[in-house]
Amino acid sequence: MSEFAHIDTRTEGAVAVIELNRPHVFNALNRQMVTEIVTAMEAYDRNDDVRVIVLAGKGRAFAAGADIDEMANDDPITLELLNQFAEWDRMALIKKPTIAAVHGFALGGGFELALSCDLLFAAETAEFGFPEVNIGVMPGAGGTQRLTKLIGKTKALEWLWTGERMSAATAYELGIVNRVVVPELLLEETMKFAQKIAKQPPLSIRLIKEAVHKAVDYPLYEGMQFERKNFYLLFASEDQKEGMQAFVEKRKPHFKGK
Template structure:
């Protein structure tokens, strides 16, 4: 990973690819070029056979304190419609490998939306989440109203979205928005430990489990179960299934190769 990026840091740690937002002087405020870099690298990791899991985090005191308001303040509706900037965000949802987010400090507005694109979210005790767009006379546009509602239900999501209030890490945990609250100084270490644990699993199983869970969010129970069943059958065409079951029979650790 020798390529230089302007707004992010990129590194590879064994089987874990790490993308760190890197505009610390403005609390990692998200502008369009940063989104392009994030999406480009995540897609590269998705195609890289060495990478099994992707970690998304932020350098400095915050994960991301929101979108870059200067970039949008003078925009008009037709300009934004033609630009159609959020189609880039859609590509994150197409990534097949698990994405784990590590949030410290602020995850507000677009920063919260980016965090919600992750499959699993860990947060430091000082993390604060929220959608302050209402106070700017606008609303979330990169999936905030949709993803938050699917996570916590209509009534609670409506409360946070209409008030713009901040949500603490413990509140986010309570409402199922995040998976764990971790001491700030241990956040990245614990996130990487978890990522490495997941990276040892069969890559095709990781891929098809993620796919099936995401379908469960949108499909009816019957349709979701049909999708799950097809993916279950599909894994029996893999070498990893044979290796995993043979290793179980032989009472040894499996050697998964993603085939």
């Protein structure tokens, strides 16, 4: 995918890597960049050779936030008609596992982008935060919602109201980050984990992701009904037959995603 101006893309085996590439502005997210990220994600989501998508940033940071210069003169009607956050909604429709590898800092829109991924790996020196309040606005691409669902109302309000930065260690303690690693090994460790998930049966991974996302919003009973249907659905797959047959025959299964 060489048509992009603000991101680089590549595949390593069954893992696709999308790297934010505006290092001169710490990967500040302008609207075109967000469109490119979503477009690349959707293309990899449709690519049968790709099983996991990793999102990372070039240069000294993951992403410094939204491009303030681009929106400083906007008004409510302009923003309503532009409907820029519809692009972010498309990220939530990606079926394959997405993992963010965060170094430097992920602030504002950069933090929202990281939270849009299923899992989050961070360098020990990484910092997270929503500084929007300091310039008279607030997160608009899901920050108040995703953070609250992850860490609860009172903790979320503390970080959103103060605009302060949290360390990778604090983000880990709050359950935002899955793994904290030394900066030099961030991408290597993220890729190692991604390759591990890529070896799992793709349909199981897909339907597990779908069910877990429902668990965040559904009452328990409705969530369990949804889980049950996905459980049943997997029994129509070749991978289920192969997985159980391999278990009986005491051999390693070979999953095809069918």
